[in-house]
Structure formats: C-alpha cells, structure tokens
Amino acid sequence: MEKQDLLHTMVEHIDIKAVNVVPLIEMMGRTAFQARNLARAAQIADAMVADTQATVILTLAGSLISAGQKGVILDLLRCNAVDVIVSTGANIVDQDFFEALGYRHYQGTPFVDDNDLRERMIDRIYDTYIDEEELRVCDDTTRMIADSMAPGAYSSREFIRAMGAYLDQHHPEAESIVLECYRRDVPIFVPAFSDCSAGFGLVAHQVSNPQAHVSIDSVKDFRELTAIKVWAGTTGLLMLGGGVPKNFVQDIVVSAEFLGYEAPMHQYAVQLTVADERDGALSGSTLKEANSWGKVSLAQEQMVYGEATVTFPLLAGYVYHKGNWQNRSARAWGRALSEGRELHMAEAQV
Secondary structure (H helix, E strand, O other): OOHHHHOOOEOOOOOHHHOOOHHHHHHHOOOOHHHHHHHHHHHHHHHHHHOOOOEEEEEEOOOOOOOOOHHHHHHHHHOOOOOEEEEOHHHHHHHHHHHHOOOOOEEOOOOOOHHHHHHOOEEEEOOEEEEHHHHHHHHHHHHHHHHHOOOEEEOHHHHHHHHHHHHHHHOOOOOOHHHHHHHHOOOEEOOOOOOOHHHHHHHHHHHHOOOOOEEEOHHHHHHHHHHHHHHHOOEEEEEEOOHHHHHHHHHHHHHHHHOOOOOOOEEEEEEEEOOOHHHOOOOOOOHHHHHHOOOEEEEEEEEEEOOHHHHHHHHHHHHHHHOHHHHOOOOOHHHHHHOOOOOOOOOOOO
C-alpha cells in the first residue's frame, strides 16, 4: 500500500451553525447522568457569554483540531464568545498552524501496523493520520519566523502573534485559529510552548544563532495572563481536558492575590473531561476542589465526564443558537498587552 492510499479521506471540521441543538440540550436537562450535567454546563457557558462584563477563557488540551473541532472554536471566536485561549502547543502549532499552511489531517484506523506507518512517514493520533513530511515543513516555518524576529525573550503569546502575522501575509485565506486570533487581538498562550513542533523549530533557531536568539519566557506568559485577570475582574473558564492549560488559568487568581490585588475567583467554570479525580492528578481534579484553593467559585461550576469531540460541539452549539453572544463586544486583551500595558505590584501586597 502506498502512502497516498492511506492519506485519502480528510478530517472535516464540525459546523455548529448547521444544526440547532438547543431543543436537544434542553431535553437532556430533563434526564440524568452526564446528559443532565452537559445541559447544566451548556447553561453555565451561555451565562458566562451573556455576562457582558465577563472575560471568557477557553483552554484546550488533548488532540482537538486534528479531530475536527477547529470550526467550533472559530465560530465561538467570531461571535466574541471567547476572549483568551490557553492551549497545548499541539493544538495551536502542530494542528491549527499546520492546517493553515495548507496541510490536512486524515481519517485512519487504530487497527494498523504502526511500523508500516513509520516507514511511510505517517504519524498516528488514535484513528487520525498526519503526513510527517508536511509536519516538518511546519517545524521549519516556526524556525523561519524565529529567525525573522529580533533576539530576546518573548511570551508564547508574542511568538504566536508573529505566527499570525506570517499567516496574514502568506496565507490570508486560511481558516485558522491563530490567524483569527491575530486579527481579533485575542491572545493565545501556550505555557509549554517547546512541547510541540515549535520546539523543534526553536531548537534549530537557537543552534544556528547561539549568541543572539529568540527564547520563550513562560514566566512572562504567567505574568501577562495574570494581568488580564486583574484588568478583567469577572472571568469564566471553559476547559476542554485538563493538563497545563487548566492549571495555568486557575492559578492566575492566586497569582493576582499574591501581587496584592483583590482578584475574585473565576465566577463561571465548566470542564469537559474523561479524567478521573481518584488518582489525585490535576486533569481530573474537580472544580469544587479548586474552590478550596480559592480559584473557582462554586456558584456556577460544572464538570462533564465525556469525550470532548462529542460534548464540546453540543455545548458550543447551544451557546451559539441561544444567541446571547450578540450583546458582547470584543475585549482585545491582546492589544492591551501588545501596547505595553503593564501589571504593577499593588499597594496592599499580601
């Protein structure tokens, strides 16, 4: 079997605009178990979008863009239902930026000889295939972007904004989260930025420029997102999966307090996860547990235990078709950060 025989059926992205799921979600709210939890989560997500004073932070973990969720996120961005994104590097670089360069993910199967895939330079994400040769072009493009920047330490947000500028110049018609956020001044943070294709490109960039090069400052990431929390006040979390993005956004409440600000806990919080809380890991820890740390209010929080490629389009479709986003305006937190607005120690430092 040739390589092109395996890379033949492209993953298509879901369009939440095509189907009004509001009646379905409302029926689920009158049932039980995770169906009722999902209905309540959808109502909380809609409430945070309807709150015109709230900044909505979307976190992305797991392999979402490769699994057809890009269109869902783009629709939420385009109706101002997402103000900040915190993600793993894979979703932003290996998957979204990768597709923006003109490449695609393909439907495959987990029942395959992975050694055969490796010999054909095909990477597998469960039942999805990626052309490794195309992915290396993505790696090298991040190197070229780094080469074009002045040496120094940048937050991941700043580097991803440079990626958006690259797409705006070279791939202006791309359907891309990175490009959409660049144009809308929606900041994207990737706290573990080197753990993706960008890491390979940045290593190559630094090896080629040992004395003067670009580096990523994860502390600056934390400082910038803490500043958004301080400036925004009221915040809501919509978390897909757990991991670093989940902990990163929850911790900004504590960070703001540590600097002396009276920062309220996140007033809204929803997590869609398959992780179990019993092993003590962060990904499965409940939002009620986060309340004990002073991070999340218990007023409007909901865990939903289900795989995100099923639960997320339903929840997002409910928010979209309810239409409460029509009263929202863009926050443009990325512009505030790019203009050099800084966070200072509060007088009442704890």
